Amino acid sequence: MINLIADLGSGLLGKLVRIGxxxxxxxxxxxxxxxxSSFSRLIQQLYVVGVQSLIIILVSALFIGxxxxxxxxxxLAAYGTEQAVGQMVALTLVRELSPxxxxxxxxxxAGSALTAEIGLMKATEQLASLEMFGVDxxxxxxxxxxxxxxxxxxxxxxxxxxxxxxxGHLVAVDWLGVxxxxxxxxxQQAVDFNGDVLNGMVKALVxxxxxxxxxxxxxxxxxxxxxxxxxxxxxxxVYSSLAILGFDFILTALMFGGTV
Amino acid sequence: MAIDDIxxxxxxxxxxxxxxxxxxxxxxxxxxxxxxxxxxxxSGKTTLLRLIGGQLNPHxxxxxxxxxxxxxxxxxxxxxxRARMGVLFQSGALFTDLSVFENxxxxxxxxxxxxxxxxxxxxxxxxxxxxxxxxxxxxxxxLSGGMARRVALARAVxxxxxxxxxxxxxAGQDPIAMAVxxxxxxxxxxxxxxxxxxxxxxxxxxxxxxxxVILLGEGxxxxxxxxxxxxxxxxxxxxxxxxxxxxxxxxxxxAAPALQQELRGGSE
Ligand SMILES: Nc1ncnc2c1ncn2[C@@H]1O[C@H](COP(=O)(O)OP(=O)(O)O)[C@@H](O)[C@H]1O
Ligand SMILES: [Mg+2]
Numbered sequence: 001m002i003n004l005i006a007d008l009g010s011g012l013l014g015k016l017v018r019i020g021x022x023x024x025x026x027x028x029x030x031x032x033x034x035x036x037s038s039f040s041r042l043i044q045q046l047y048v049v050g051v052q053s054l055i056i057i058l059v060s061a062l063f064i065g066x067x068x069x070x071x072x073x074x075x076l077a078a079y080g081t082e083q084a085v086g087q088m089v090a091l092t093l094v095r096e097l098s099p100x101x102x103x104x105x106x107x108x109x110a111g112s113a114l115t116a117e118i119g120l121m122k123a124t125e126q127l128a129s130l131e132m133f134g135v136d137x138x139x140x141x142x143x144x145x146x147x148x149x150x151x152x153x154x155x156x157x158x159x160x161x162x163x164x165x166x167x168g169h170l171v172a173v174d175w176l177g178v179x180x181x182x183x184x185x186x187x188q189q190a191v192d193f194n195g196d197v198l199n200g201m202v203k204a205l206v207x208x209x210x211x212x213x214x215x216x217x218x219x220x221x222x223x224x225x226x227x228x229x230x231x232x233x234x235x236x237x238v239y240s241s242l243a244i245l246g247f248d249f250i251l252t253a254l255m256f257g258g259t260v
Numbered sequence: 261m262a263i264d265d266i267x268x269x270x271x272x273x274x275x276x277x278x279x280x281x282x283x284x285x286x287x288x289x290x291x292x293x294x295x296x297x298x299x300x301x302x303s304g305k306t307t308l309l310r311l312i313g314g315q316l317n318p319h320x321x322x323x324x325x326x327x328x329x330x331x332x333x334x335x336x337x338x339x340x341x342r343a344r345m346g347v348l349f350q351s352g353a354l355f356t357d358l359s360v361f362e363n364x365x366x367x368x369x370x371x372x373x374x375x376x377x378x379x380x381x382x383x384x385x386x387x388x389x390x391x392x393x394x395x396x397x398x399x400x401x402x403l404s405g406g407m408a409r410r411v412a413l414a415r416a417v418x419x420x421x422x423x424x425x426x427x428x429x430x431a432g433q434d435p436i437a438m439a440v441x442x443x444x445x446x447x448x449x450x451x452x453x454x455x456x457x458x459x460x461x462x463x464x465x466x467x468x469x470x471x472x473v474i475l476l477g478e479g480x481x482x483x484x485x486x487x488x489x490x491x492x493x494x495x496x497x498x499x500x501x502x503x504x505x506x507x508x509x510x511x512x513x514x515a516a517p518a519l520q521q522e523l524r525g526g527s528e
Binding site: 121123124125126128129131132133134135 | 349354366
């Protein structure tokens with residue numbers, strides 16, 4: 001029993017130490033005066049991390065919006081309130097589904113790729129070689145990728161919401177015959193900018209931080225072999241997915257918990 | 261003032277987890293020579309180069325490079341020292357997102373303020389020296405193993421270092437590429453007044469160009485001598501390594517019970 005507690009304690013301590021190290025790495029990478037060339041590296045990473053994740057975000061958003069439209073319509077029609085489907089689709093997306101689903105997709109699409117890329121750079125000694133040229137790989141490699149993640153995900157979440165709402169419109173209005181005016185009108189009335197849109201964006205920003213941080217840390221500290229890189233990539237997806245879901249609950253409780 | 265020993269390793273111990281990779285390692289590398297450090301795979305050759313480059317710090321002892329204790333330097337001083345040395349990494353370590361030209365230009369862009377023409381000429385001369393001027397627009401993924409090694413070599417000498425470290429330059433090369441690399445290492449050493457340190461397990465190739473050989477084993481220096489003296493040595497461990505005998509002082513078999521006990525289905 002004592003042993004069990006001791007093991008748990010040392011395991012927990014190890015985790016805390018790891019988190020501390022990861023935080024330190026992040027500070028070293030990001031607290032630095034940017035150079036002119038850092039900007040072009042950031043643009044390049046925005047393309048790789050953000051633009052290349054666009055397709056999966058667009059397609060998923062469209063389908064999820066369509067499913068919401070269909071489910072919402074069936075549910076609401078039972079009470080004769082199907083005209084409120086626009087409001088339901090929009091609120092579900094903006095408050096909850098867009099940040100969470102986009103973040104999960106982003107972790108799988110971009111987070112894993114970041115980890116694998118940085119890990120491979122480590123395994124092929126590119127990071128060591130930068131260091132020998134007097135260039136800090138934390139500034140050159142880690143920082144632009146981290147910032148690109150932070151900037152990309154909130155934008156992708158916004159796009160997710162817009163496309164999802166359009167998908168809901170396709171099903172509810174164009175297919176099932178809800179009056180277009182009430183789809184948009186109800187939505188406009190029900191969705192509050194500060195309470196819903198902004199809170200959704202805060203979630204997106206928190207998730208972006210969690211994913212980017214996990215991904216660059218796992219890549220940078222991976223064991224530089226093929227098994228090591230594959231294990232680190234898996235950890236990125238698992239850890240960031242769990243972190244997204246856990247933090248989503250906490251944030252939802254904080255944001256919407258008191259206002260029923 | 262030239263120092264006799266460009267690298268001086270004094271009582272260095274280094275551990276990975278609890279395992280000692282080096283235990284009280286002592287050796288010196290003389291300025292202007294080609295020194296080959298040899299040892300079997302996993303004996304810590306790459307680790308030793310990382311220690312010399314200041315990327316790892318010894319747990320005990322001291323490494324003096326250009327007569328300075330590298331563990332005691334701050335970041336800026338360390339980078340100044342690193343600018344005086346080139347490293348050819350085991351995997352070549354070319355930056356995969358940059359062309360051959362840009363790879364060789366990389367250290368120059370980072371450290372020197374050259375005009376576009378000066379930079380261009382300097383890079384072209386380095387590529388010419390390794391015979392790859394014509395490959396300047398290729399990407400690293402388009403190069404053969406030997407070519408990649410030569411581009412990495414051009415990049416390592418781009419800053420005209422005083423010291424160059426080679427990590428297994430011959431590993432995985434075909435005989436022709438091997439001969440080309442051998443000649444390049446030797447020629448560069450005399451043409452640029454370099455000190456070269458190469459770690460390798462390719463005994464014949466390394467001995468052919470080295471002035472001094474250091475044999476590593478069991479975390480320490482087994483012997484340091486000229487290649488000729490080693491060839492003639494009677495020390496059993498040296499003989500085993502130099503002549504490539506499978507079994508000897510350094511065992512071929514991982515520790516195990518006798519084979520007879522382990523085979524199944526035999527008579528008792
Ligand atoms: N990053 C690391 N973490 C843990 N052990 C390592 C690491 N790098 C190397 N080692 C271990 O240190 C020993 C020496 O490795 P290395 O210097 O690469 O040997 P060599 O280059 O002579 O083949 C090996 O047993 C290797 O497994
Ligand atoms: Mg090695």
